[in-house]
Amino acid sequence: MTPEQLKLLRKQLRQQRRSLALRTRQQAGRKVSQHLRRQAVLHQARHIGIYLSAFSEVPTQSIINLGLKLHKKIYLPQIRNFDQKLRWVRINRQQWQNRRFSSHKLGMHEPRQRGISVNRLDLLIMPLLAFDRHGSRVGMGGGYYDRTLWKKHKAYRLGLAYEFQQAEQLDRKPWDQPLDAVLTPSGLISFTSQKSFYKT
Ligand SMILES: Nc1nc2c(c(=O)[nH]1)N(C=O)[C@@H](CNc1ccc(C(=O)N[C@@H](CCC(=O)O)C(=O)O)cc1)CN2
Ligand SMILES: Nc1ncnc2c1ncn2[C@@H]1O[C@H](COP(=O)(O)OP(=O)(O)OP(=O)(O)O)[C@@H](O)[C@H]1O
Secondary structure (H helix, E strand, O other): OOHHHHHHHHHHHHHHHHOOOHHHHHHHHHHHHHHHOOOHHHHHOOEEEEOOOOOOOOOOHHHHHHHHHOOOEEEEEEEOOOOOOEEEEEEOHHHHHHOOOEEOOOOOEEOOOOOEOHHHOOEEEEOOOEEOOOOOEEOOOOOHHHHHOOOOOOOEEEEEOOHHHEOOOOOOOOOOOOOOEEEEOOEEEEOOOHHHOOOO
């Protein structure tokens, strides 16, 4: 795939996501949460990193609510200025209800408090624009997740996406960080065996 083709793919998928009705998106958020509820990875995890949905992504509200209800420790991403890596800010039930987040210039919201390193997370629920059947991932193009996951981590990497975000075949760049599974409103697509959870 040439850089131009990749750019076009990103543009098309962004448009397609934006064209979804609000109801369809909300339903997708509830469905992925219902599927996740039946997955061992959720119940085994204690520290869960998850994005704050923006850009018409699969909404994460239902999963965050579920996690808090199950007494999981929930962390939201924050871009650290000096190295442009993601740090993880824990939110409790009250902070989540208050929704006191800052607007980031890239268009999403971020918590303000100091975050921790990705090393501490057991499960990382990631946004994406495209994925393929090998678990390759294309994001919004900032490389934030790639930079953050560059070193080996124990976190199980779960992408959230609509079905149409599955692409035929994506080239994997040397820095691209593959996914362990993707959750769509139809269910879980796994690329690695569950045994790899709690990788050492
Ligand atoms: N919800 C969410 N948070 C996230 C990410 C994400 O993909 N989704 N990121 C994953 O890495 C990081 C932010 N990455 C981004 C990279 C590029 C653009 C971007 O190109 N923004 C456009 C406006 C996009 C639009 O409105 O559709 C712009 O600034 O012009 C945005 C975010 C960290 N937080
Ligand atoms: N480990 C890394 N160290 C330094 N730069 C990196 C690293 N990983 C990615 N980058 C930079 O980030 C840029 C964007 O990467 P890429 O197009 O793969 O982003 P993406 O996966 O789509 O975005 P995101 O991870 O933010 O969702 C690359 O051109 C590369 O220069």
